[in-house]
Amino acid sequence: MTQMTIGRRSLLKWSAATLALAGCADVNYDPPAAAVAARFDGTAPARTGNRMWWTSFRDSQLDQLITAGxxxxLDVRQAVEAVNEARAAAEAIGANDLPGVDATAGAQRGNPNGTGTATSSSVGASASWVLDIFGANRNARRAAAAQLDAAYLSADVARLVMESGIANAYVDMRYYQANIALTQRSLESRRRSLDLTRTQFDLGGAARLDVLQAEQLVAEGEAQLPAYEVGFDQALARLATLTGQRIADLRPTLRRGSPQPRPRFSASVGVPAEVVRERPDVNLAERQYAAAAFEVGVAQAAFWPSVSLSGSISPTQVRGGNSITYWAIGPTINLPIFQAGNIANLKGAESRAVQAKLAWEQSVLNAIEEVESGLAAYNRDARNIAAQQRLVSTSSEAVELSRTNFSLGEGTFMNVLDAERSYLSAQQSLSAAERQRAADFIALSVAAAGRSTR
Structure with missing residues (x-):
């Protein structure tokens, strides 16, 4: 008798501890607040309402490519389709709150009692309804809604990645195209110089070394061209992939020369709080954290009883006889007793929620870092380009002076070759600086970009 009493007390204590562990299944979720500085360390342009940041380049071909993208x-289309999947999942979970109703019908003809042939028919209906007393499905609905929000935000992230990919590939393509043109123009000048040197050599006015140096300069230019041509073709192939088009369809339009893209307006940045509030990846991480928090509520509800109501009715008609109606109605209570699995599930859900919270915190840090890094580069690009432009100007003047001096017999042909080499290098450096400024503008705009319009 004593042993039985001790067993009951132990069972009651264990059950009470289990219910205390489960706690209330309702989850009061508050979105986390990001502790960020009032302003960025670098000078940040004000934030504008225009989220189509690529329009700052004022390039209609780039606009058309992003529209096509x-x-x-395909990445964007997959992300959009994932929204449809998440919506269907949310609708399915929401349907769990509604009663389930089934209908049946049947007919029989036979001689079951050996007293003669008889025909019977029946129709029936049954219904069941699971009462969400302890919030299992309520939290599941909230988790599904958060996952639907996350799916929308994932599509926004996919669009932003696609837009930046197209813009960067377009900038690269125009950079390679510009350098192909620069190198070809330089080659024309170098070949004219080579022809002149050969003529002078034949007339005894130039040394064999001058001819060799002129030939070397031509070979240098010819060696540079293939790398630029490969870069152009690779950028074109990247654009075709990102826009879902064929290279053959893009090449005729994009092969025509166009200036390197230059942002005409400042990037839209603002303050850290605005960036964190608008970044789609940060909002995505928050929605995933919310979903994980509500899943904890689902795991907690598993410790509590589940109650369902069910009923059925089935009238049966026998031809030539009486009708019989079968019916039943009543509640069903499912009381969990052995809770080891539920405890493990709850611990797992709580761990996933902690991981999701940490992932959100990391996304905030990443967002601030990306903007700060973008500002550090973006704010120095103008100074770099101004210096490169001065270098191009002085190099151009040096070429003219060296040619004039050589024609007057006051300088060596080596001076002309060095001046031409320096001039091409300065032009290429300016082109690279323009490319870098465009890339830095894209990186900063993407780092500070808000969500797309759905």
Whole structure:
């Protein structure tokens, strides 16, 4: 008798401890607040309402490529389809709150009692309804809604990645195209110089070394061209992939020369709080954290009883006889007793929520870092380009002076070759600086970009 009493007390204590561990299944979720500085360390332009940051380049071909990407890019289309999947999942979970109703019908003809042939028919209906007393499905609905929000935000992230990919590939393509043109123009000048040197050599006015140096300069230019041509073709192939088009369809339009893209307006940045509030990846991480928090509520509800109501009715009609109606109605209570699995599930759900919270915190840090890094580069690009432009100007003047001096017999042909080499190098450096400024503008705009319009 004593042993039985001790067993009951132990069972009651264990059950009470289990319910205390489970706690209340309802989850009061508050979105986390980001502790960020009032302003960025670098000078940040004000934030504008225009989220189509690429329009700052004022380049209609780039606009058309991004429009095509939004319509055809397969990563974006997959992300949009994932929204449909998440919506269907949310609708399925929401349907769990509604009663389930089934209907049946049947007919029989036979001689079951050996007293003669008889025909019977029946129709029936049954219904069941699981009462969400302890919030299992309520929290599941909230988790599904958060996952639907996350799916929308994932699509926004996919669009932003696609847009930046197209913009960077376009900037690269125009850079390689510009350098192909620069190198070809330089080669024309170098070949004219080579022809002149050979003529002078034949007339005894130039040394064999001058001819060799002129030939070397031509060979240098010819060796540079293939790398630029490969870069152009690779950028074109990247654009075709990102826009879901064929290279053959893009090449005729994009092969025509166009200036390197230059941002005409300042990047839209603002203050750290605005960036954190608008970044789609940060909002995505927050929604995933919310979903994980509500899943904890689902795991907690598993410790509590589940109650369902069910009923059925089935009238049966026998031809030539009486009708019989079968019916039943009543509640069903499912009381969990052995809770080891539920305890493990709860611990797992709580761990996933902690991981999701940490992932959100990391996304905030990443966002601030990316903007700070972008500002550090973006704010120095103008100074770099101004210096490169001065270098191009002085190099151009040096070429003219060296040619004039050589024609007057006051300088060596080596001076002309060095001046031409320096001039091409300065032009290429300016082109690279323009490319870097465009890339830095893209990186900063993407780092500070808000969510896309759905």
């Amino acid at each position: 939004n319509a055809r890019n």
